[in-house]
Amino acid sequence: METFTREVKRLVPFLLEELKPKGKVLTPFNLISGFIIVLGLILIVIRFAKGLGAVTNLSQDFPWGLWIGFDVITGVAFAGGAYVLTFAVYVLGAERYHPIIRPTVLNGFLAYVFYAGALLLDLGRPWNVVNPIIGNEFGVSSVLFLVAWHFLLYMLAELVEFSPAVAEWLGARRVWKFLSSLTLGAVIFGITLSTLHQSGLGALFLMAKNKIHPLWYSEFIPILFFVSSIFAGLSIVIIEGTISDRVFKDQISPQHHATYEDIVCGLGKGAAVAMFAYLFLKALVFVHGKHWEHLSGPMGFLYLAEVLGFVLIPMVMYVEGVRSREIKTIRAASILTALGVILNRLNISIIAYNWDAPVRYYPSWMEIEVTLAVIFMEIWAFRWVVNRMPVLREPPEWARGEHDVTAEMAKG
Amino acid sequence: MEGFTYVDIFATKGIEYLLVIGFLLGVIGFWAHLARKR
Numbered sequence: 001m002e003t004f005t006r007e008v009k010r011l012v013p014f015l016l017e018e019l020k021p022k023g024k025v026l027t028p029f030n031l032i033s034g035f036i037i038v039l040g041l042i043l044i045v046i047r048f049a050k051g052l053g054a055v056t057n058l059s060q061d062f063p064w065g066l067w068i069g070f071d072v073i074t075g076v077a078f079a080g081g082a083y084v085l086t087f088a089v090y091v092l093g094a095e096r097y098h099p100i101i102r103p104t105v106l107n108g109f110l111a112y113v114f115y116a117g118a119l120l121l122d123l124g125r126p127w128n129v130v131n132p133i134i135g136n137e138f139g140v141s142s143v144l145f146l147v148a149w150h151f152l153l154y155m156l157a158e159l160v161e162f163s164p165a166v167a168e169w170l171g172a173r174r175v176w177k178f179l180s181s182l183t184l185g186a187v188i189f190g191i192t193l194s195t196l197h198q199s200g201l202g203a204l205f206l207m208a209k210n211k212i213h214p215l216w217y218s219e220f221i222p223i224l225f226f227v228s229s230i231f232a233g234l235s236i237v238i239i240e241g242t243i244s245d246r247v248f249k250d251q252i253s254p255q256h257h258a259t260y261e262d263i264v265c266g267l268g269k270g271a272a273v274a275m276f277a278y279l280f281l282k283a284l285v286f287v288h289g290k291h292w293e294h295l296s297g298p299m300g301f302l303y304l305a306e307v308l309g310f311v312l313i314p315m316v317m318y319v320e321g322v323r324s325r326e327i328k329t330i331r332a333a334s335i336l337t338a339l340g341v342i343l344n345r346l347n348i349s350i351i352a353y354n355w356d357a358p359v360r361y362y363p364s365w366m367e368i369e370v371t372l373a374v375i376f377m378e379i380w381a382f383r384w385v386v387n388r389m390p391v392l393r394e395p396p397e398w399a400r401g402e403h404d405v406t407a408e409m410a411k412g
Numbered sequence: 413m414e415g416f417t418y419v420d421i422f423a424t425k426g427i428e429y430l431l432v433i434g435f436l437l438g439v440i441g442f443w444a445h446l447a448r449k450r
Contacts, residue, residue, distance in 0.1 A: 269446050276442050280435040287427050324450040 040373020069349035075115030080233030082108025150197035310340025
């Protein structure tokens with residue numbers, strides 16, 4: 001009881017101090033993003049008060065729009081860097097990527113929280129979101145049942161993976177030791193979950209055979225989604241690392257700065273190999289489906305632009321960048337790759353979906369505004385955590401000096 | 413004696429087998445190319 005009272009007396013003023021803003025408040029980024037967030041929150045209130053029709057251009061023909069196509073499906077692909085990197089570090093033993101594990105896992109956790117949270121905006125009856133958990137006649141053979149459970153479990157797994165950083169921030173040594181011992185299990189659980197729900201998001205479209213253009217529909221969509229999530233995640237790790245290296249440069253130690261080039265080249269190499277495999281899979285699916293006659297026309301050009309312009313070209317850029325250790329080329333490739341993944345996901349969920357319908361879906365400005373608000377809220381959350389917890393900076397002495405349970409278990 | 417017929421590489425999924433074999437051989441060369449520094 002005495003220890004508890006002492007801890008509360010220590011933590012409460014500490015937390016109140018940590019709630020204060022760090023750094024300048026009225027920066028151009030804060031003002032612009034703050035305005036977008038406030039407007040987005042107002043639109044979200046209107047959406048729940050007046051219904052989807054008041055804010056979106058969704059309809060019976062187009063029930064899934066920008067919020068699902070971009071926020072959920074693209075956002076979760078982008079969060080794939082967490083499972084790829086944790087696999088590389090904890091399973092393959094690639095310790096040189098250890099410095100970027102925490103920001104990547106944090107990014108992945110926040111992505112799932114905000115983008116899966118954005119899923120609530122799209123539900124006609126959002127109070128039914130608990131049905132996959134409590135039952136209530138929610139179909140257990142539905143792919144959505146799998147996706148719902150996986151999102152929940154993966155968020156918990158990532159929270160456990162990141163929790164040692166929270167314990168270090170709070171100075172809770174005994175809790176840190178316990179949480180560190182859970183890390184490896186959470187990592188393995190997270191990787192296992194990711195392989196299925198990344199492909200599960202693709203499997204959501206398997207039932208829409210008559211609605212998706214033949215160039216994008218195939219029974220291999222789940223495998224294509226899974227493989228593309230690998231290089232999508234790695235590309236976002238490169239982009240996020242580039243931004244963090246500039247914005248949070250005072251937190252990164254000189255030692256980690258020195259390894260930055262090696263890390264980026266390694267990530268580029270991984271992305272290039274995944275894209276090589278993806279291109280062959282795309283070719284296989286194309287030949288298997290005998291889609292030659294679909295190549296003419298606007299949808300054919302869009303398909304070729306997506307595959308050649310946003311997969312083949314960035315793959316070649318990654319190869320050239322890795323071989324000549326040109327970080328700028330690798331960064332440019334990562335941006336092109338990320339755009340390509342956005343294009344691919346939007347093609348399947350919106351553009352090539354009911355592509356021949358007389359009335360097409362276009363997102364309203366309010367949908368775009370809410371999407372931007374969700375992205376900026378995630379960035380604000382990421383910045384809040386990085387400015388307070390040991391994510392980019394070194395952990396405290398007691399966490400560094402003590403026996404690193406996780407690293408030892410990973411080596412063993 | 414039976415007449416000579418060409419094998420339809422599409423009907424026999426031959427081209428898909430060739431793609432997979434091409435990938436398996438190609439990925440080795442691709443990895444080696446990546447690992448070589450300029």
